[in-house]
Amino acid sequence: MSGARFPGVRFDGRSAAAAAIFLRVEGTSLTVEAPDGAVLDRDVIRRTRLSEAFDHTPRLIGFPSGASVEVEDPDGRCGRALEDAGAAVSPVVRLQRWWPAAVLALAGLVALLGVTYFKGLPLAARWAAFALPARIEQRMGEQVLLALDKHYLEPSRLAPQYGQRISRKFAEAAAKAAPGVEYRLELRRMPGRGVNAFALPGGTIVLLDGLVNVADSDDAVLGVLGHELGHVAHKHGTRRIFQSMGVGILAGLIWGDFSGTAASVPVVLGTLQYSRDFEREADAFAIAFLRTSGVSTRHLREFFIRLEAREERKHRGSIPDFLSTHPSTEERIERLDAEVHKEEAATKSARPALPEPGAAGSN
Numbered sequence: 180m181s182g183a184r185f186p187g188v189r190f191d192g193r194s195a196a197a198a199a200i201f202l203r204v205e206g207t208s209l210t211v212e213a214p215d216g217a218v219l220d221r222d223v224i225r226r227t228r229l230s231e232a233f234d235h236t237p238r239l240i241g242f243p244s245g246a247s248v249e250v251e252d253p254d255g256r257c258g259r260a261l262e263d264a265g266a267a268v269s270p271v272v273r274l275q276r277w278w279p280a281a282v283l284a285l286a287g288l289v290a291l292l293g294v295t296y297f298k299g300l301p302l303a304a305r306w307a308a309f310a311l312p313a314r315i316e317q318r319m320g321e322q323v324l325l326a327l328d329k330h331y332l333e334p335s336r337l338a339p340q341y342g343q344r345i346s347r348k349f350a351e352a353a354a355k356a357a358p359g360v361e362y363r364l365e366l367r368r369m370p371g372r373g374v375n376a377f378a379l380p381g382g383t384i385v386l387l388d389g390l391v392n393v394a395d396s397d398d399a400v401l402g403v404l405g406h407e408l409g410h411v412a413h414k415h416g417t418r419r420i421f422q423s424m425g426v427g428i429l430a431g432l433i434w435g436d437f438s439g440t441a442a443s444v445p446v447v448l449g450t451l452q453y454s455r456d457f458e459r460e461a462d463a464f465a466i467a468f469l470r471t472s473g474v475s476t477r478h479l480r481e482f483f484i485r486l487e488a489r490e491e492r493k494h495r496g497s498i499p500d501f502l503s504t505h506p507s508t509e510e511r512i513e514r515l516d517a518e519v520h521k522e523e524a525a526t527k528s529a530r531p532a533l534p535e536p537g538a539a540g541s542n
């Protein structure tokens with residue numbers, strides 16, 4: 180007898196007992212031999228049932244008689260002999276061996292993750308933010324403000340009259356432009372880098388002394404507060420947190436580390452940086468907010484120009500936070516230029532320059 184010979188075990192199909200055998204592959208026929216050389220089964224390969232080849236699993240060969248044979252195949256030698264003898268290779272196995280298919284599958288997986296990251300995640304975060312009970316969202320905001328007060332913020336040093344005046348003006352404008360949006364205005368100062376205002380989950384808007392000092396007019400401050408109210412109305416803070424948590428969960432699914440998800444939350448809370456899209460949305464809200472309130476966008480534009488001049492004087496590392504996010508100050512000024520032109524055109528026309536009704540951008 181010639182051909183390749185492989186040690187294995189045989190089940191006769193009637194009892195559970197396994198018997199040591201040798202599988203001989205010769206031409207297109209398979210022969211099962213007992214250790215003493217006696218032939219137990221013999222058939223052409225196409226009449227047998229072959230298990231698929233997987234790494235580290237034995238090959239199973241079923242014979243028409245009901246007997247089956249198991250052959251360990253650590254080096255794949257038995258598998259190759261079976262294929263040479265005419266064993267059919269399943270389409271799945273063929274695809275696995277074809278490297279372009281592996282590359283395509285990997286590219287598909289990356290694309291799927293990309294779509295999930297860029298489209299699915301923001302949508303899911305938006306849904307979750309608007310579904311979240313207001314009480315929980317407010318609690319999230321309170322926790323962030325507590326942490327900020329403890330580590331970064333100090334009480335405002337502005338005159339109490341100023342605080343009352345700007346709060347009243349903002350409340351009046353908000354009641355007109357975005358009546359359904361709940362917010363709470365907090366005045367603070369941040370030593371060092373205080374030209375800023377920001378919105379926390381749940382509607383808390385923090386206005387820093389530094390920004391008020393640079394803004395130089397109530398109307399400019401109202402423009403900035405309108406922008407922050409836009410973040411509140413669109414629930415950007417909560418969506419940002421959910422998106423970051425989603426990234427953590429997604430990363431956990433890929434790399435198998437769920438502990439990272441919980442660990443990333445405080446980091447996210449500490450650095451509420453919005454995306455470019457969120458900033459544009461808030462800018463659009465601010466413009467509509469000012470228009471509805473009958474406040475010219477000119478002052479907000481001047482404020483941005485003044486900020487840009489400061490920005491150029493300073494190193495990049497110390498850019499005020501209100502500007503450090505995209506879009507660029509230039510883009511913002513251009514947008515406001517267009518608004519100021521519209522206002523001027525309206526003033527020049529015979530009609531008095533009333534704000535357009537229904538221009539409020541609150542969702």
Ligand SMILES: [Zn+2]
Binds near residue numbers: 453
């Ligand atoms: Zn913003």
